[in-house]
Amino acid sequence: MISGAVADHLKTAIGSVGSWVASFSDAARAHMAAPELRQEIGLMSAIDGYHRIRQTTPLIVAAIQTLDARRQHDDARFWVHHLAEEYGHDAVMRRDIVAMIGDEEQASQVLARTSITPPSAALVGFFAWQVRHDDPHLLILLRLFLETFMSGLDDDKAAAIHALYPGGSETVRLHRDADQDHVGECRAYLDRHFTDDDLPTLVWVLDYIALCLNDSQSWIAAQVLGRRS
Numbered sequence: 001m002i003s004g005a006v007a008d009h010l011k012t013a014i015g016s017v018g019s020w021v022a023s024f025s026d027a028a029r030a031h032m033a034a035p036e037l038r039q040e041i042g043l044m045s046a047i048d049g050y051h052r053i054r055q056t057t058p059l060i061v062a063a064i065q066t067l068d069a070r071r072q073h074d075d076a077r078f079w080v081h082h083l084a085e086e087y088g089h090d091a092v093m094r095r096d097i098v099a100m101i102g103d104e105e106q107a108s109q110v111l112a113r114t115s116i117t118p119p120s121a122a123l124v125g126f127f128a129w130q131v132r133h134d135d136p137h138l139l140i141l142l143r144l145f146l147e148t149f150m151s152g153l154d155d156d157k158a159a160a161i162h163a164l165y166p167g168g169s170e171t172v173r174l175h176r177d178a179d180q181d182h183v184g185e186c187r188a189y190l191d192r193h194f195t196d197d198d199l200p201t202l203v204w205v206l207d208y209i210a211l212c213l214n215d216s217q218s219w220i221a222a223q224v225l226g227r228r229s
Contacts, residue, residue, distance in 0.1 A: 002194045003187035006144075006202050013206040014149050020218040028225055037224060042164040044114070044220045046097050051116035053090045055124045057083065062128065063136040075137070078189065082143070085182075093171045100165055119215035126208065137193045141205045144186035151183060 021029060031037060060083045067076040098107040116124075130138045153161075153172065162168035194202060
């Protein structure tokens with residue numbers, strides 16, 4: 001089944017997330033390792049993730065509308081169910097950001113003046129086009145990537161994220177456990193809608209997701225280093 005081949009490449013794509021660090025000099029990496037900069041990069045990354053997750057509902061709703069218009073009602077119902085699961089997760093991430101900043105009003109101001117990074121905007125834009133005008137089934141790859149990534153966090157990586165937040169990250173606690181059950185649903189959906197002939201497209205999309213996530217981190221780190229230079 002196609003999901004097996006996709007899962008094999010998914011490991012490679014997810015494994016590449018974090019490779020953005022290698023694009024910086026040794027001196028820049030040493031600077032970024034300082035606790036104050038690590039905290040600022042973590043905050044900016046959380047804000048960028050928040051801007052991305054805020055687009056989850058519009059993307060799912062658009063996929064439902066397109067599938068409904070095409071009379072693919074069973075698939076539309078799949079995404080309706082997923083919408084019910086995901087709705088409100090942006091509020092969880094926002095609480096993490098407020099906890100990190102320490103003040104609700106200040107957090108609102110920071111969120112209002114901090115734009116989504118260009119790579120994250122490109123990622124959202126790609127899937128916005130697909131769900132509205134081309135192949136809404138490709139949205140399953142974004143869900144599969146993110147849920148596999150979160151459910152696959154080992155204890156050390158989870159602890160590193162928790163350390164950025166007073167009391168730890170509610171977002172990580174929510175997704176690390178809940179997403180375990182969703183990966184199988186994603187793989188079953190892939191097998192219903194794609195064949196081996198689609199593998200080059202699916203591999204490209206997975207690599208594109210990883211590229212955008214890496215580039216968003218690189219963009220954030222460059223902005224923080226620029227402000228501190």
